[in-house]
Amino acid sequence: MQQGQPMIIMGEDAQRVKDKDAQEYNISAARAVAEAVRSTLGPKGMDKMLVTSMGDVTITNDGVTILQEMDIDNPTAEMIVEVAETQEDEAGDGTTTAVAIAGELLKNAEDLLEQEIHPTAIIKGFHLASEFAREEVDEVAEPVDADDTEILQQVAETSMTGKGAELEKDVLADLVVRAVQGVSVDADDGSTVVDLANLKIETQTGRSAGESELLSGAVIDKDPVHDDMPSSFDEANVLLLNEPIEVEEADVDTSVSIESPDQLQQFLDKEEEELRGKVDQIVESGADVVFCQKGIDDLAQHYLAKEGILAVRRTKKSDLKFLKNVLGANIVSDLDDLTADDLAVGSVTRDDEDELFYVEGADAHGVTLLLRGSTEHVVDELERGINDAIDVVSTTVSDGRVLAGGGAIEVELASRVRDFADSVEGREQLAVEAFADSLELVPRVLAENAGLDAIDLLVDLRAAHESGDSRAGLNAFTGDVEDTFEAGVVETAHAKEQALSSATEAANLVLKIDDIIAADELSTSGDGEEEGGAPGGGMGGMGGGMGGMM
Numbered sequence: 425m426q427q428g429q430p431m432i433i434m435g436e437d438a439q440r441v442k443d444k445d446a447q448e449y450n451i452s453a454a455r456a457v458a459e460a461v462r463s464t465l466g467p468k469g470m471d472k473m474l475v476t477s478m479g480d481v482t483i484t485n486d487g488v489t490i491l492q493e494m495d496i497d498n499p500t501a502e503m504i505v506e507v508a509e510t511q512e513d514e515a516g517d518g519t520t521t522a523v524a525i526a527g528e529l530l531k532n533a534e535d536l537l538e539q540e541i542h543p544t545a546i547i548k549g550f551h552l553a554s555e556f557a558r559e560e561v562d563e564v565a566e567p568v569d570a571d572d573t574e575i576l577q578q579v580a581e582t583s584m585t586g587k588g589a590e591l592e593k594d595v596l597a598d599l600v601v602r603a604v605q606g607v608s609v610d611a612d613d614g615s616t617v618v619d620l621a622n623l624k625i626e627t628q629t630g631r632s633a634g635e636s637e638l639l640s641g642a643v644i645d646k647d648p649v650h651d652d653m654p655s656s657f658d659e660a661n662v663l664l665l666n667e668p669i670e671v672e673e674a675d676v677d678t679s680v681s682i683e684s685p686d687q688l689q690q691f692l693d694k695e696e697e698e699l700r701g702k703v704d705q706i707v708e709s710g711a712d713v714v715f716c717q718k719g720i721d722d723l724a725q726h727y728l729a730k731e732g733i734l735a736v737r738r739t740k741k742s743d744l745k746f747l748k749n750v751l752g753a754n755i756v757s758d759l760d761d762l763t764a765d766d767l768a769v770g771s772v773t774r775d776d777e778d779e780l781f782y783v784e785g786a787d788a789h790g791v792t793l794l795l796r797g798s799t800e801h802v803v804d805e806l807e808r809g810i811n812d813a814i815d816v817v818s819t820t821v822s823d824g825r826v827l828a829g830g831g832a833i834e835v836e837l838a839s840r841v842r843d844f845a846d847s848v849e850g851r852e853q854l855a856v857e858a859f860a861d862s863l864e865l866v867p868r869v870l871a872e873n874a875g876l877d878a879i880d881l882l883v884d885l886r887a888a889h890e891s892g893d894s895r896a897g898l899n900a901f902t903g904d905v906e907d908t909f910e911a912g913v914v915e916t917a918h919a920k921e922q923a924l925s926s927a928t929e930a931a932n933l934v935l936k937i938d939d940i941i942a943a944d945e946l947s948t949s950g951d952g953e954e955e956g957g958a959p960g961g962g963m964g965g966m967g968g969g970m971g972g973m974m
Contacts, residue, residue: 447537450934451530453500458527460494461487461508465520465866467586467900468874483801485587486808487520488512500934507930514926515919516815517583521866522923528865529931532858541851547932549848549855554928556844557837557863558921564836564894565825565917566909570608570616576601578914579820582829583813585913588797588805592633599638599793600810604817606640606791618818622790624746625810627803628778631796641770641784642750643792644743646736648774649720650729655774657734660712661767662783664744664755668718669702669728669735671695696723703727705759713772715739715747734772736781747783750790816916825917830897830908831867833920835885838863859928867898874900881905 463470464485474482474493482493488508496502507526508519533546568575580597589596607622626643648655699721706714706728713734720728720737728735739747748755753768770785780794795810797803820826827833841860845853867885871878881898884905888896897908908914 444537446938447543447935448534450500450937451534453498454504454530454930454934455527457491457496457501457504458523458530461490461520462524462527462869463873464490464586465524466870466873467590468870469520469586470873481801482804484805484808485520486805486812487523489808491519491523500937503930503933507926510926511919511922515819515916515922517812517916518919518923521920522927524865524869525862525923526927526930528862529859529927530934532862533855533931533935536854536858539854541854543935543938545851546855546858547935549852550859550928550932552848552852553841553844553856553859554924557841557859557924560837560840561827561833561917561921561924562825564833565827567824568820568826570821570824571605573601573605575826575914576604576817576820578912579826579916580813580817582913582915583816584809587809587812588802589633589809589813592636595634596636596810597813599636600813600817603638603791603793604814604821606638608818608821616821616824618821620814620818622746622749623814624742624790624792625795625807625814626792627795627797627807628780629797629800629803631798633795633797633802633806635796637794639782639784639792639794641782641792642743642747642790643794644715644736644739644747644781644783645779646739646781647779649735649737650725652729653734654732655734655776657712657772659769659786660734660772661710661764662713662715662747662751662753662770662772663706663709663711663762663767664747664751664753665714665716665759666718666744666755666757667716667759668720669699669706669714669716669724669737670719670721671698699724700727702759703731705762706733707731709762709767710764711767715744717741717744746790750783751785752789816919819918820916823916823918827915827917827920828895828897828907828909829913829915830899830911831870831885832895832897832908833915834863834866835882835889835896836894839886839889870898870900874898874903876900876903 464472464487469485471483471485472490474484474490476493482489484490488511491505491508496505504523504526508523511517511519511522529550533543533550536546537543577597580600581593584590584593584596603623604618607620608616608618611617624642626645628645703724711733714728714736716735716737717739718737720735725735744755747753751768751770754766756762756766768785770783773782774780775782793810795803795806797806838860841863842857845856845860848856864882868878868882871881876898881903885896885898888905893907895907895909896905897913899906899908899911899913
């Protein structure tokens with residue numbers, strides 16, 4: 425205050441929300457995101473149709489895809505989206521679980537705030553409970569060997585269940601496990617390392633998902649540049665080229681005056697000579713097959729065909745890098761430096777029906793999973809499900825631990841966390857108990873999405889775990905409580921640990937905020953009145969993005 429007047433330190437348009445209002449605003453935004461994806465959880469989860477402003481349609485129940493495609497314009501909501509992205513990057517699956525638990529933690533935290541529990545106490549309690557729960561995950565987890573194909577297939581099938589890949593999950597799970605095992609190597613310390621850089625996924629429409637294949641080597645969806653070229657080689661010297669087989673253009677704009685037909689012919693002869701020289705360099709190297717990332721001139725195509733060389737142009741950069749791994753060849757950027765040492769030996773086979781090249785190295789270091797589906801939308805959703813399955817299987821191979829699914833681990837952890845709460849002093853004990861309640865959201869939502877009575881099932885699950893059955897979970901198809909591990913519903917322990925960690929840290933980050941300052945004007949509703957006192961671009965933007973999706 426100066427001479428009775430308030431000191432103004434912010435601009436006229438600045439908006440500020442403090443204390444309880446800020447907490448309510450943040451919790452509401454975060455919970456809105458969690459509510460948006462809850463209905464997709466589990467084998468009976470529903471799909472979302474996401475339509476962009478350009479009219480592109482995505483149909484999926486993959487949590488991270490839904491959140492990334494939604495038009496979210498809210499800083500708090502974006503923090504929850506980061507939970508899903510982190511879960512996807514670190515574990516490959518469990519994104520919906522992580523986001524749903526984060527939302528439930530904040531919901532229960534809101535109840536504690538209304539009881540005048542300080543946010544710091546809640547944050548500490550959540551942190552203690554999360555650390556304890558993660559330790560218990562390791563204790564409950566079952567060990568699994570990298571070559572235990574049966575368990576790995578169950579992990580893959582569990583990941584696919586409820587997604588587009590579910591209908592052919594038996595076939596696809598087998599392909600996924602064989603693909604991961606095909607790129608796994610034993611490390612010096614006795615562990616198993618999965619090199620997913622040597623695993624590539626290709627998609628093709630027009631056939632059923634059950635016709636998908638696992639191929640040793642690479643699949644290139646391209647045609648030969650000339651009809652007279654050979655299409656297959658049992659043993660070929662393969663050149664990977666990142667240079668156009670075309671006439672080099674000048675770096676600057678130039679103009680040339682031609683006064684006679686002879687001068688024009690000289691230019692044409694020079695171009696032909698230059699192209700012939702490039703082809704001769706390829707021929708002299710001993711190459712039988714050329715995969716070129718850039719263009720190939722029509723005349724050069726003719727010369728290559730005459731020499732009996734198979735050439736493919738406009739090969740994708742990612743395909744060229746994968747071919748490098750498969751064949752062990754070098755990617756050549758300058759034909760002047762080309763030598764026979766840059767080539768690699770491999771077989772190249774043409775499938776005329778599918779219009780694909782199959783390339784396999786003499787000592788193949790890569791595999792390709794060729795996914796097939798009836799339409800683009802089907803194969804896109806299939807690919808998302810397969811990517812998640814590959815990630816969780818590779819995580820299981822590397823981590824070596826699995827858990828019973830169907831909500832079994834969440835109910836077991838909730839029981840143990842409640843027992844742990846008795847050893848926590850102060851108001852943090854209430855937060856630890858709230859954490860345990862939040863974990864039970866997963867079996868509740870699984871039951872709700874399956875059209876079952878969530879309360880009765882949760883009571884039955886608690887009773888089963890209290891009697892010592894730590895694997896008791898929900899069979900969403902029959903509605904029974906059973907040993908889900910024996911039933912083949914198996915999840916990776918690492919994904920569960922990551923979900924607990926990410927959800928807790930995101931919830932604590934939101935609870936830590938007690939003041940929001942924004943420089944934008946408040947958004948207005950249709951009747952011109954200001955909405956709810958939230959900072960501009962906040963709930964207004966959030967509402968628009970969420971409304972467009974739901």
